Amino acid sequence: MSHQPVIDGFEFATAGATQEGTLPLSSFPRLQDLLVSDAGDVRYAVHGVRDERGRSSLELRVRATLQLRCQRCLAPLPYEVSEQALLVLAGSQAEIDAEPLDVESPDRVVAAKDMDLRALVEDELILALPYAPRHDGCEARPEGSDRGASSPFAGLRGMMQRKH
Numbered sequence: 001m002s003h004q005p006v007i008d009g010f011e012f013a014t015a016g017a018t019q020e021g022t023l024p025l026s027s028f029p030r031l032q033d034l035l036v037s038d039a040g041d042v043r044y045a046v047h048g049v050r051d052e053r054g055r056s057s058l059e060l061r062v063r064a065t066l067q068l069r070c071q072r073c074l075a076p077l078p079y080e081v082s083e084q085a086l087l088v089l090a091g092s093q094a095e096i097d098a099e100p101l102d103v104e105s106p107d108r109v110v111a112a113k114d115m116d117l118r119a120l121v122e123d124e125l126i127l128a129l130p131y132a133p134r135h136d137g138c139e140a141r142p143e144g145s146d147r148g149a150s151s152p153f154a155g156l157r158g159m160m161q162r163k164h
């Protein structure tokens with residue numbers, strides 16, 4: 001069994017603790033579907049802090065280069081992720097649900113004695129990914145566009161010409 005980075009949420013935040021490490025991309029099951037290759041690592045750092053309202057929080061930083069698939073040419077697309085998030089700890093899910101929804105408010109997570117940092121890092125990576133990644137200025141043409149016969153309108157044009 002590989003090492004599981006686990007922290008006691010409230011204790012970690014109160015102590016102002018720090019943990020840094022590296023996790024292989026292959027260790028994130030939910031991320032796999034989005035990747036062309038799971039080679040490489042994620043660097044992460046988590047710090048115990050308080051938010052501006054004095055609540056125990058975790059400041060999480062993740063850094064990785066992910067191999068996504070360009071949705072235009074379907075070739076691999078290296079994508080740099082460098083994210084920082086403030087996760088305000090909650091004692092329970094009920095405490096989070098009781099708060100009014102506000103896009104301005106920081107993310108909440110339920111604290112536990114054995115919080116799995118791997119899951120927090122994976123959430124952050126998934127949130128950082130673009131919905132439809134593409135190379136900047138990708139020059140690939142959509143499949144088949146260089147062959148007139150494969151255009152969906154080719155047959156239609158033929159029919160219209162026949163009418164005249």
Ligand SMILES: [Zn+2]
Nearest residue numbers: 070073135138
């Ligand atoms: Zn492309």
